[in-house]
Amino acid sequence: MASNEEIMGPISQEDIDAAEKLKNEANDYFKKQNYNRAIELYTQAIEKNGKNAVFYANRSIANLRLENFGYALSDASKAIELDKSYTKAYYRRAASHMSLGKYKLALKDFEYVTKVRPNDQDAKMKYNECNKIVKKIAFEKAISVDKKEVNIADSINLDSMTIEDEYEGPTLEDGKVTLKFVKELMDFYKHEKRLHKKYAYKILIDVKTYLQQQPSLVDIKVPDDEKFTVCGDIHGQYYDLMHIFELNGLPSEENPYLFNGDFVDRGSFSVECIFTLFSFKLLYPNHFYMSRGNHETLDMNRMYGFRGEVTSKYTSQMADLFTEVYNWLPLAHCINNRVLVMHGGLFSKDDVTLDDIRSVDRNKQPPEDGIMCELLWSDPQPMNGRAPSKRGVGCQFGPDVTANFLQRNGLDYIIRSHEVKNEGYEVAHDGKCITVFSAPNYCDTMGNLGAFITMKGKDLYPKYTTYAAVPHPDVKPMAYANSFLSMICQ
Structure with a gap:
């Protein structure tokens, strides 16, 4: 999808300021757990300024709360596309992947953050925790294959x-x-x-x-x-x-x-x-x-x-x-x-x-x-x-x-x-x-x-x-x- 700048030319300061105001209003609705209204306002902010990764990452977490995992994944990916150093967007995408049961893809996001930010202890901890889940699921699958004839009941x-x-x-x-x-x-x-x-x-x-x-x-x-x-x-x-x-x-x-x-x-x-x-x-x-x-x-x-x-x-x-x-x-x-x-x-x-x-x-x-x-x-x-x-x-x-x-x-x-x-x-x-x-x-x-x-x-x-x-x-x-x-x- 083409960005606002490609469609409309450079974004005016007026639109940048208006988008920031909409984002702040959306954040208030998010805190009140009115996620639908927050998404509407984040969307309006994006229409004013489609180059700000924060708007997409914020809309991603609101969609996660509403179990719109596909939309959350798309927004997090867009935020990463706009700002490859934006750690929070990788976390949002990892959460979306995990919500869809795609744990290995979540692990890839954490792995990337630990590589680009090797001194980030929080990123390292999240990578290790996700890795434990991936290994545990792999172990459970291996056991279930070994015991596939076993009927628990x-x-x-x-x-x-x-x-x-x-x-x-x-x-x-x-x-x-x-x-x-x-x-x-x-x-x-x-x-x-x-x-x-x-x-x-x-x-x-x-x-x-x-x-x-x-x-x-x-x-x-x-x-x-x-x-x-x-x-x-x-x-x-x-x-x-x-x-x-x-x-x-x-x-x-x-x-x-x-x-x-x-x-x-x-x-x-x-x-x-x-x-x-x-x-x-x-x-x-x-x-x-x-x-x-x-x-x-x-x-x-x-x-x-x-x-x-x-x-x-x-x-x-x-x-x-x-x-x-x-x-x-x-x-x-x-x-x-x-x-x-x-x-x-x-x-x-x-x-x-x-x-x-x-x-x-x-x-x-x-x-x-x-x-x-x-x-x-x-x-x-x-x-x-x-x-x-x-x-x-x-x-x-x-x-x-x-x-x-x-x-x-x-x-x-x-x-x-x-x-x-x-x-x-x-x-x-x-x-x-x-x-x-x-x-x-x-x-x-x-x-x-x-x-x-x-x-x-x-x-x-x-x-x-x-x-x-x-x-x-x-x-x-x-x-x-x-x-x-x-x-x-x-």
């Missing part, structure tokens, strides 16, 4: 786990989840107590066994007069999950739910969320549904807290078992053959059918492109056509793409999640693409409402319930996240 010996006399928490009855168990578990978790590991492992093993029998696209039948509820991202916000059940009633055969991915990560009560949801899945397997999100994946769990939380509250072996279970979560659900629900969105190709989704081999970590990747990562855009994803994974799709997909597959509309919305939901693409996000005041910073959707089987007309965040114990979001990521995102 099958290797768990539940009989060897004893229930201590002092344990006063909920208990499974004859090894089964009951309504009494789930109610006691939810209350137990409200008081920040921990389910016994024997029951935790049993739930995971049973959920895996059930999910293995499910197709990649699950068909849901909702009777004419029955209510059905769709919830979006929860992201480890346990007390807000409890608030949903207070507002809308507990899941039951008369009150079915679909939770549309991203149950974990970022929020520091992810273990509590996932065991509550999995318990309901076992209790009401035909009336409680769960879709895989982009955060039910190894790279995301490694960076954004879930793996650290499980290891802290239980064991690294259980964290590995979660990865195994998540691989079997369905990728999409279709309600009454008329509404398709997936975590991310639609596809980079025009000819995808529901049968194509049904035939996806999902028992793996998501690839970097294709149907499975796009179901978990894509986002809608207001303009027609498609564009590269702001996240660096998946694609962005316009109203025409949505309309064509619906027509080809005989559907009325789609529901997806994956993006924070100020009102907790957003209706786009002429009412045919609905986003629902159920984690209010996301990460304790965004100030957004949460929402869920209810509908009746006869018309599937979506109704929206919104709610604010509720208080939670003083454990900060990202408490279990990779500390190195927060170090380079400052």
